[in-house]
Every structure is written in C-alpha cells, then in structure tokens.
Amino acid sequence: xxxxxxxxxxxxxxxxxxxxxxxxxxxxxxxxxxxxxxxxxxxxxxxxxxxxxxxxxxxxxxxxxxxxxxxxxxxxxxxxxxxxxxxxxxxxxxxxxxxxxxxxxxxxxxxxxxxxxxxxxxxxxxxxxxxxxxxxxxxxxxxxxxxxxxxxxxxxxxxxxxxxxxxxxxxxxxxxxxxxxxxxxxxxxxxxxxxxxxxxxxxxxxxxxxxxxxxxxxxxxxxxxxxxxxxxxxxxxxxxxxxxxxxxxxxxxxxxxxxxxxxxxxxxxxxxxxxxxxxxxxxxxxxxxxxxxxxxxxxxxxxxxxxxxxxxxxxxxxxxxxxxxxxxxxxxxxxxxxxxxxxxxxxxxxxxxxxxxxxxxxxxxxxxxxxxxxxxxxxxxxxxxxxxxxxxxxxxxxxxxxxxxxxxxxxxxxxxxxxxxxxxxxxxxxxxxxxxxxxxxxxxxxxxxxxxxxxxxxxxxxxxxxxxxxxxxxxxxxxxxxxxxxxxxxxxxxxxxxxxxxxxxxxxxxxxxxxxxxxxxxxx
Amino acid sequence: xxxxxxxxxxxxxxxxxxxxxxxxxxxxxxxxxxxxxxxxxxxxxxxxxxxxxxxxxxxxxxxxxxxxxxxxxxxxxxxxxxxxxxxxxxxxxxxxxxxxxxxxxxxxxxxxxxxxxxxxxxxxxxxxxxxxxxxxxxxxxxxxxxxxxxxxxxxxxxxxxxxxxxxxxxxxxxxxxxxxxxxxxxxxxxxxxxxxxxxxxxxxxxxxxxxxxxxxxxxxxxxxxxxxxxxxxxxxxxxxxxxxxxxxxxxxxxxxxxxxxxxxxxxxxxxxxxxxxxxxxxxxxxxxxxxxxxxxxxxxxxxxxxxxxxxxxxxxxxxxxxxxxxxxxxxxxxxxxxxxxxxxxxxxxxxxxxxxxxxxxxxxxxxxxxxxxxxxxxxxxxxxxxxxxxxxxxxxxxxxxxxxxxxxxxxxxxxxxxxxxxxxxxxxxxxxxxxxxxxxxxxxxxxxxxxxxxxxxxxxxxx
Numbered sequence: 001x002x003x004x005x006x007x008x009x010x011x012x013x014x015x016x017x018x019x020x021x022x023x024x025x026x027x028x029x030x031x032x033x034x035x036x037x038x039x040x041x042x043x044x045x046x047x048x049x050x051x052x053x054x055x056x057x058x059x060x061x062x063x064x065x066x067x068x069x070x071x072x073x074x075x076x077x078x079x080x081x082x083x084x085x086x087x088x089x090x091x092x093x094x095x096x097x098x099x100x101x102x103x104x105x106x107x108x109x110x111x112x113x114x115x116x117x118x119x120x121x122x123x124x125x126x127x128x129x130x131x132x133x134x135x136x137x138x139x140x141x142x143x144x145x146x147x148x149x150x151x152x153x154x155x156x157x158x159x160x161x162x163x164x165x166x167x168x169x170x171x172x173x174x175x176x177x178x179x180x181x182x183x184x185x186x187x188x189x190x191x192x193x194x195x196x197x198x199x200x201x202x203x204x205x206x207x208x209x210x211x212x213x214x215x216x217x218x219x220x221x222x223x224x225x226x227x228x229x230x231x232x233x234x235x236x237x238x239x240x241x242x243x244x245x246x247x248x249x250x251x252x253x254x255x256x257x258x259x260x261x262x263x264x265x266x267x268x269x270x271x272x273x274x275x276x277x278x279x280x281x282x283x284x285x286x287x288x289x290x291x292x293x294x295x296x297x298x299x300x301x302x303x304x305x306x307x308x309x310x311x312x313x314x315x316x317x318x319x320x321x322x323x324x325x326x327x328x329x330x331x332x333x334x335x336x337x338x339x340x341x342x343x344x345x346x347x348x349x350x351x352x353x354x355x356x357x358x359x360x361x362x363x364x365x366x367x368x369x370x371x372x373x374x375x376x377x378x379x380x381x382x383x384x385x386x387x388x389x390x391x392x393x394x395x396x397x398x399x400x401x402x403x404x405x406x407x408x409x410x411x412x413x414x415x416x417x418x419x420x421x422x423x424x425x426x427x428x429x430x431x432x433x434x435x436x437x438x439x440x441x442x443x444x445x446x447x448x449x450x451x452x453x454x455x456x457x458x459x460x461x462x463x464x465x466x467x468x469x470x471x472x473x474x475x476x477x478x479x480x481x482x483x484x485x486x487x488x489x490x491x492x493x494x495x496x497x498x499x500x501x502x503x504x505x506x507x508x509x510x511x512x513x514x515x516x517x518x519x520x521x522x523x524x
Numbered sequence: 525x526x527x528x529x530x531x532x533x534x535x536x537x538x539x540x541x542x543x544x545x546x547x548x549x550x551x552x553x554x555x556x557x558x559x560x561x562x563x564x565x566x567x568x569x570x571x572x573x574x575x576x577x578x579x580x581x582x583x584x585x586x587x588x589x590x591x592x593x594x595x596x597x598x599x600x601x602x603x604x605x606x607x608x609x610x611x612x613x614x615x616x617x618x619x620x621x622x623x624x625x626x627x628x629x630x631x632x633x634x635x636x637x638x639x640x641x642x643x644x645x646x647x648x649x650x651x652x653x654x655x656x657x658x659x660x661x662x663x664x665x666x667x668x669x670x671x672x673x674x675x676x677x678x679x680x681x682x683x684x685x686x687x688x689x690x691x692x693x694x695x696x697x698x699x700x701x702x703x704x705x706x707x708x709x710x711x712x713x714x715x716x717x718x719x720x721x722x723x724x725x726x727x728x729x730x731x732x733x734x735x736x737x738x739x740x741x742x743x744x745x746x747x748x749x750x751x752x753x754x755x756x757x758x759x760x761x762x763x764x765x766x767x768x769x770x771x772x773x774x775x776x777x778x779x780x781x782x783x784x785x786x787x788x789x790x791x792x793x794x795x796x797x798x799x800x801x802x803x804x805x806x807x808x809x810x811x812x813x814x815x816x817x818x819x820x821x822x823x824x825x826x827x828x829x830x831x832x833x834x835x836x837x838x839x840x841x842x843x844x845x846x847x848x849x850x851x852x853x854x855x856x857x858x859x860x861x862x863x864x865x866x867x868x869x870x871x872x873x874x875x876x877x878x879x880x881x882x883x884x885x886x887x888x889x890x891x892x893x894x895x896x897x898x899x900x901x902x903x904x905x906x907x908x909x910x911x912x913x914x915x916x917x918x919x920x921x922x923x924x925x926x927x928x929x930x931x932x933x934x935x936x937x938x939x940x941x942x943x944x945x946x947x948x949x950x951x952x953x954x955x956x957x958x959x960x961x962x963x964x965x966x967x968x969x970x971x972x973x974x975x976x977x978x979x980x981x982x983x984x985x986x987x
Contacts, residue, residue: 070901070977073908113874135904139895146889149934154874154941161938172930176923180916183904187912196908 003053004065007079010046010089011130013039014096014123021116033104036115040097043122047093054081054489064132074186074197079130083493084265087339087486088129088258094471095254095346096122099247101468102350106357108155108245117147118251125255129262135198138182141263142175144256148248155245163243167252170236174226181219184212185271204270204500217275220268221283227260228316231290241309246353249305253312254346258338261319265334269323269501276501280324281422284406287324288425288432290317295435299442303364307443308348311387314432315341321429322402326501330405331494332487333398339486340386340394340479347383347472351376354465358458368452373460377448379469384444386476388437394479403430528584532577532593533640535570535601539633542566543626550622559625560612566629567609574602578983585642589704592642596775599839599983600639600768606969607760607846608632614854614962615753624664628757631657635765639772644693644703647769651689654765655682655733658758662750674742674749681742685732692725705773713777723783726773734766734820735813737794747813752865755809756853759816760846767823771838778830778913787827788918794821795925803932808856808865811932812849815891818929819845825922826906833909839980841902844973848887848899851966855884857958870939881940883963890970892933893926898973905977 017039024032050063063081070076081089100118103109124147127140145168152164182198188206189197197203208216226233241249269276294314301307315337322334354376355363370377382393389395403426410422461469479486530537542562549555577598584593608628634653641647659682662675693703699718700707708726711719732739747755779787798818805811823845826838858880860869874881890899903926911919973979 072978072981073905113878139900142895142900146894150937150941153938154943161942164938165934168934169931172927176927177920179907180911180920180923183908183911183919184916186908190912 018119032112032115044093075135078132083490085129121147151248152244156243166236167240174223177219178223181216213272217272224260250346250349254342283324287320291432298439325406325409327405333401337398344386375461528586532584532586534573538566564612590643590646610966627657674745677742678746685729689729695722744813764846791821791825799929829909830913837905844902852887
C-alpha cells in the first residue's frame with residue numbers, strides 16, 4: 001500500500017465505517033459496536049503505521065495526497081501529514097477505541113447511534129487535522145460539531161439541551177468570522193494570482209495588507225479561543241462538559257479542544273505572521289489569565305467533572321502560552337502538551353465514566369477508593385499525577401518545556417528593554433503548576449483515601465477495562481521518559497513555524513525582539 | 525423552424541399532453557391511481573430530453589424574439605423539472621384529484637416558459653401561468669382553516685406584483701423601444717433614470733413573488749394555509765422559478781451601483797427578518813415560510829455580484845434549496861401524517877422512525893448551511909462572489925444573519941432526538957403516507973451536488 005493511500009484511508013475508513021454501521025439492524029445492536037471497534041482498530045493501525053513511517057527531518061511532505069474536488073474554486077481534497085498534526089492523528093486514533101472500550105458494556109455502547117456518531121466524529125477530526133486546504137479544513141472543523149451536538153443531546157444529562165446548544169452555538173459563533181476570513185483569503189489569492197486557491201502553501205505566499213491580515217488573524221484567534229477555550233470565551237465549557245456523557249466529555253476535552261490549539265499553530269501564525277507577532281504579548285497575557293483563572297476555579301470545585309473541566313481550561317492555557325512564545329522549546333512543549341493533556345484528561349474522564357457506570361450518581365460521594373478497588377485507584381492516581389506534571393510523566397515534559405521557552409523569550413524581551421510585564425506573567429504562570437498540584441491532590445485525597453462512606457461496594461478494574469487504559473498509561477510514560485524521539489519527528493515543523501513567526505529570520509534570533517516591538521507599525 | 529418549435533420545446537409539449545390526458549381521464553372517470561405515475565413520467569421525460577439537449581449543445585429560437593433556448597434556459601428548466609420530479613415522487617400515492625395534478629402541471633408549464641423567454645411578453649405570460657394555478661391549488665381542497673385567507677393574500681399581492689412588473693415593462697419599452705429582455709438588460713447597465721426606474725419596478729415585482737423582506741407579507745399565511753404538498757410546491761418550484769427569472773433577466777452583468785446597495789439592503793433585511801422571526805415559530809409550515817424569506821434574501825444577495833459568478837451561484841443555490849426543501853417536507857409528512865403541522869409532532873421522532881428523522885435532521889442542517897452539507901457550498905458560492913465584488917461588510921453581516929438561522933434549525937434537530945415521551949403514540953388517524961421514492965431520489969441529487977459542486981460551472985462553460 002502506498003503512503004498516499006494510507007493517508008487517504010485513515011480519514012476515509014471511519015467515515016465509510018459510519019455509513020456501513022447505519023445499516024446494522026436495529027435489534028442486533030452489538031453488531032454496530034463490534035463493527036465500530038474493528039473500524040477504529042483499523043484506523044489505529046493505519047495511523048500507527050503513518051506515525052512510525054514519518055520522519056520530520058526528511059521530506060515533511062512524505063505523506064501527501066491531493067484529489068480534485070471544486071477545482072474552479074481551488075477547494076481540493078488535499079491531505080498531508082506534517083509535523084504539526086502528527087501527534088494529533090495518533091492521539092485521535094488512539095482515544096476513540098479507548099473511549100469505545102470504556103463504555104462497551106453499558107447503555108451507550110449498546111446503541112447503534114452512539115457507534116455511528118463516534119465514527120463520524122473520528123473521521124471528521126482526522127480530516128480537520130490532516131487537511132492542507134483552508135476551505136477543506138473549515139468544512140471538517142464545522143462538521144465535527146454535528147456528531148458531538150447529537151452525542152450531548154441524546155446521551156447527555158438532565159439539561160442536555162442547554163449543554164448541547166451552548167456548545168454548538170458558541171463554537172459556531174466563532175466560526176462565522178472565521179468563514180469570512182477564509183473567503184477573504186481566497187479573494188486575496190484570486191486578486192493576486194488570478195485564480196481561486198485555498199491551499200495552505202499558496203495562501204502563505206500572499207502579501208496581505210495590514211488591515212486584512214489583522215482581520216484574518218482576529219477571526220482565527222477568536223474561533224480558536226472559543227474552541228480551546230481561553231478565558232473570556234469559556235462560558236460554554238462547564239455546561240457542555242457537565243452535561244455530556246463521560247465518553248463524549250473525554251473526546252471533547254481530549255481531542256476537540258486541541259483543534260483550537262492546532263489551528264493557532266496551523267493557521268494563525270503561518271498565515272498572518274506579522275499580526276501574530278504584534279498580538280503575541282497580549283495573547284500570552286490571556287493565556288496566563290486562563291491558566292490562573294482555571295486553576296483557581298478548579299480549587300473551589302466540589303465535583304469531579306467540573307474540577308477536571310476547569311483544570312482543562314488551565315492546561316489549555318499552557319498550550320497557548322507555548323504557541324505564542326515563539327521559541328522552539330516552547331513550541332515543542334506546546335505540541336507535547338497537546339498529546340499529554342489529551343491523553344491525561346481523556347483518561348480522567350474515562351475513569352470517571354467507569355465510576356459512574358458502577359455507582360451511578362453516587363460516585364460523587366465516593367471515598368476511600370484505594371481500599372475497595374486498588375487497581376482502579378492506581379490508574380486514577382497515575383492520570384492525576386500526569387495532570388499535576390510530576391516528573392517522568394508526560395505532563396512534566398511538556399509543561400516544563402513550555403515554561404522554559406516562555407521564560408527564555410520573556411527574559412530576552414526584558415533584557416532588550418521591552419518591559420517586564422511578560423516576565424511577570426510567565427512567573428505567575430509557574431504558580432499555576434503549584435495550584436494544579438493543590439487541587440488535584442486535594443481531590444485525590446478525598447476520593448482515593450479517607451474513611452469509607454455509605455456507598456456500596458465498587459468493583460475493581462476488569463481485564464477489558466485494564467486493556468483499555470493501558471495504552472494511555474504507556475503513552476504517558478513514553479512521553480515522560482523518552483520525549484526526544486518524538487521531538488525529532490516534529491523538529492522540522494517546529495522550525496518552520498518558528499522561523500515564520502520570527503519574521504523572515506534573516507536576522508539572528510536575539511534581534512527578533514526588536515522586530516517584535518516595531519511589529520505593530522510594520523505594515524501601516 | 526418547425527422542428528425547433530417541437531424539439532426545442534419537448535418538455536413543455538409533454539406537460540401540455542399531460543394536462544390534456546388528465547382532462548380526458550377525468551372525464552372517463554378512470555385511472556386515478558395512474559395520475560402520479562403520469563406526472564412523474566412527464567417530468568422525467570422532460571429531464572431526459574433536456575439532458576440530451578445539453579449534451580448536444582442545442583440552441584435555437586423556436587419563436588423568434590420571444591422564445592430562445594440557450595444554455596441557461598436548458599439548465600433552468602432542468603432544475604425546475606428535476607425539482608418537480610422529486611416532489612412528484614414523494615407525494616402520497618393516492619393523493620390529490622385529477623385537478624390538483626393538472627394544476628400542478630399548468631403551474632410547472634408557466635415556470636418552464638419563464639425560463640425560455642427572451643422577450644417580456646412571454647416572460648410575463650409565464651409568470652402569470654405560474655401563479656394562478658398555484659392560487660387555485662391553495663384553495664382547491666378547502667379543509668384547512670385559514671386557507672382561503674392565505675390564498676386570497678397571495679392572489680392580491682400577486683396581482684400587485686404583476687401590476688408592478690407591467691408598469692416597469694411599459695417604462696422599459698419607453699426607454700428602449702423594444703420588449704426584448706436583452707435590450708432591457710443593456711439599458712439597465714448603461715443607466716439613466718427611466719431604465720433605472722423600470723428596473724426597480726420589475727425587480728420589486730419579482731421580489732414580491734419571491735417574498736423578499738418588505739414584500740414578504742403574503743408568504744407566512746399562504747404557506748401555513750395550504751396543504752403540506754402545496755407548501756412544498758410553493759417553497760420549491762415556485763420560488764425556484766421566480767429566482768431563476770431574475771437570472772434570466774440579469775444574467776451576469778453588474779447592476780448599477782445605486783441598485784446594488786438597494787439590493788444588498790433588502791437582502792440583509794430579508795435574512796435578518798426571516799431568521800429572527802422564524803425562531804419564535806411553533807408550526808412547521810410557518811417556520812418554512814419565514815426560513816424561505818431568509819433564503820430569498822441569500823438568493824437576492826447574489827445579485828450584488830459583479831464578477832460574473834451569479835448564474836452559477838444562483839443555479840446551484842436554487843437547485844440545492846428547492847430539492848432540500850422538498851425532501852424536508854416529505855420527511856415531515858412521513859413523521860407526522862394525519863396530524864396538524866405543529867413541530868411538537870417531531871418530538872422523539874428518531875426513536876420512532878430513525879430513517880426519516882435523520883434525513884430531516886440533515887436537510888435542516890443543510891438549510892442552515894452547516895458544512896459539509898450541500899447547503900453550505902451553496903451559501904459559499906454566493907458569499908464568495910459577493911466578497912469578491914468588494915462587499916465584505918455586507919457579507920459579514922449576512923453571515924451573522926445566517927448564524928441566527930441556526931438557532932431554530934437546531935431546535936428541530938433537538939426535537940427529533942429528544943427522548944421519547946411515552947403514551948403519545950396512540951391510534952392516530954393516518955393520513956396518506958408520503959413516499960420514500962422522492963426522498964431517495966432527492967438524496968441522490970443532493971449527493972451529486974455535494975460530490976460535483978462545479979457541475980453548473982462546467983455545464984455553463986460548455987455553452
């Protein structure tokens with residue numbers, strides 16, 4: 001099988017699988033579930049093969065496929081694996097079977113609709129990450145909303161309608177401007193080159209006026225800030241995370257929130273480097289605000305679900321901090337944090353789903369889990385420690401790299417006399433790690449240890465569930481202990497983004513800060 | 525010439541033959557079961573002939589100066605007949621008397637004549653032939669309370685629209701000395717008070733028929749008063765014919781600047797008014813009416829284009845919109861047969877009839893313009909040509925307007941997937957059952973549009 005076919009298949013297999021799953025008879029629902037598992041396993045194998053075959057140092061376009069669709073408009077089915085989407089493809093392909101496995105025996109797993117929606121979601125997520133055409137990207141970016149909306153609506157909690165609607169309408173509101181920006185870029189391309197094209201590499205070569213660049217950048221950042229979410233745009237998050245069933249929340253927090261971070265790397269910086277450079281200090285402040293706000297709110301939560309929801313807000317802030325620090329280390333950290341947080345938060349929600357399956361609503365009063373179900377307690381503790389960023393887990397590697405890079409950048413800014421605000425912000429961001437340890441460990445103490453409450457017995461992890469969480473734990477340890485092998489794969493992409501962000505990079509790195517200061521007046 | 529008169533107008537001849545045949549059958553009192561099949565046969569035959577003619581690159585002047593068969597005429601008729609075919613296939617098998625099928629065919633004939641005309645007299649005749657049978661269809665089976673009111677409003681405002689168009693035509697005749705559409709278009713492009721006034725009057729008349737914002741008053745009552753079949757017909761074929769008449773009159777040349785700003789204002793008002801009012805509706809047909817006002821806004825928006833992408837964009841939009849609407853109506857008809865058209869009938873529909881519910885959900889999301897459904901591509905084509913013509917601000921406003929529309933479309937999806945309340949199901953009086961054939965055919969057509977979005981550009985380019 002050629003590489004291009006594999007790339008196309010990784011995206012098509014889940015979508016085609018979803019179509020076939022709709023044909024499963026209504027009564028024999030386990031058929032749909034088994035079929036979905038087979039399709040997801042096939043996707044995982046394909047994604048794994050792509051991942052191991054990818055070598056970022058060599059040609060980054062090793063895996064590329066391009067098919068004509070709307071040729072006259074320049075919207076083509078163009079997929080490629082580059083360093084930026086490498087982790088995300090692996091993460092997506094890995095999380096879906098895990099999530100399906102975690103609810104294999106309960107009502108969710110028995111539903112044909114659930115299997116179909118999961119497959120649709122997986123296919124459109126992979127499409128979003130792999131797309132190399134802006135319009136195609138946008139189409140997949142929006143298509144993701146439909147299955148998730150129905151997942152929350154049908155399988156959600158008591159207020160599922162509000163949750164689903166808040167999720168859909170908020171995210172779509174961000175996309176309205178994004179679509180305008182996308183079309184504007186297409187029109188610019190048409191004016192400058194005489195033909196319509198939405199391919200990323202063509203759009204990067206356009207000479208945008210300062211006004212249009214600012215508009216495009218603002219639209220992209222708004223859409224991403226809602227998706228991630230960042231602080232003033234997060235109000236859909238508690239409602240949607242709280243109302244969605246735990247498997248859907250695992251996917252939302254694990255993969256879908258990463259779409260925002262990915263789009264910042266993939267769209268915002270390469271397409272509008274000047275605007276990105278000018279806005280970076282403000283976005284860093286916003287990211288730090290997210291980190292602290294999320295952590296402080298998480299400290300005050302009594303309930304597991306909302307605690308993890310707010311902690312996820314805090315951790316997404318780290319990613320944005322890393323992205324807009326414009327340092328190779330911080331970028332590596334941001335990419336690793338995408339992977340690490342995706343695995344950790346999905347793991348937390350999967351365990352929560354297991355608890356809810358066992359205890360129903362009573363899991364909220366759960367105490368002393370370690371004495372009743374030691375294996376489950378160990379798994380939960382490992383996910384918690386990753387969230388706390390304990391060394392040797394993936395959380396430490398990524399957050400350390402992000403803070404290290406951000407620190408380098410802000411220090412050099414300070415030395416160059418650009419003000420110490422960013423330095424103060426980054427130092428404050430470090431305290432987010434302390435706060436994170438605070439809320440997570442407080443929670444662990446409450447649920448894992450302590451005196452047993454009134455709740456009934458809680459079964460321990462069985463073989464299927466153990467198999468389901470093992471890959472996540474392995475990945476956490478792998479990233480925590482040997483991150484270098486992974487970082488080599490994405491090195492090329494990180495360099496490309498970094499040099500794009502730091503201007504044409506004719507000057508050495510140290511002098512980028514002067515560009516930084518004058519960036520605002522650059523294009524006027 | 526004589527062969528042109530026959531060969532060029534085969535679809536029209538087929539419809540005429542159908543009308544005559546139905547009359548004879550009714551007098552004989554025989555073959556009521558065959559009516560739907562005959563109608564579909566005529567429509568399908570017409571489509572096949574049109575496809576053949578497109579393949580041949582056929583052109584002709586069956587009636588010199590009045591009827592001109594060119595590429596747009598072929599494509600426009602194909603769109604209208606195809607949509608009628610989808611409608612015919614999805615209508616309940618035993619539904620309607622001979623008369624209603626006859627009226628349907630007559631109205632369709634008017635739509636085809638609009639698409640053929642190169643002169644204003646035939647265009648006007650087509651418009652009248654389109655509207656009058658529709659009025660008769662609305663009052664034909666007076667069982668719905670308020671049908672007469674809606675139909676009467678439609679008749680009255682249609683008459684006003686005709687008067688506006690006629691007045692505009694007389695001004696145009698005064699300005700150019702001819703009744704050819706091409707002369708009118710040329711005069712409009714060069715400007716001048718007289719031709720501008722003529723253009724404004726003709727456009728207002730057509731906007732009234734298409735239910736664009738300040739002229740929309742008839743639509744909600746007429747849609748809500750008519751039976752669901754007729755509502756589907758009004759929202760699909762009639763809307764398509766009127767909008768394609770706009771394409772026929774203003775094929776590609778940019779409008780004068782004053783007119784463009786007026787058109788943009790009306791389009792935006794239409795989009796906002798339709799979408800905001802639709803949010804509060806609780807009945808399906810009224811919701812469809814308000815959403816059709818909003819969609820008329822999007823279609824009119826394409827007239828602001830000055831890059832020459834108007835024909836392609838509007839053909840695609842109209843085709844997708846009309847077929848989607850018919851399929852949505854058919855799904856709704858399946859989900860709540862024999863009941864009123866309250867949206868509550870959709871509650872928990874997914875649990876009862878998953879196929880139709882999913883299809884209705886998809887149609888509704890496509891109408892809302894959510895990617896990757898065809899409705900999104902249709903909007904994209906229009907917005908792209910508007911932005912390329914330099915109206916970025918207007919386009920952003922229209923985006924926000926369409927965002928408002930998502931709210932009520934999502935409300936429908938919510939109802940479909942809502943957990944089923946027990947004990948609502950009882951022995952409902954079953955009405956006629958809408959057929960699956962139209963839905964399947966409609967989905968195939970929409971799938972084709974999704975897979976080959978450039979189909980109209982390709983067909984137009986081959987002229």
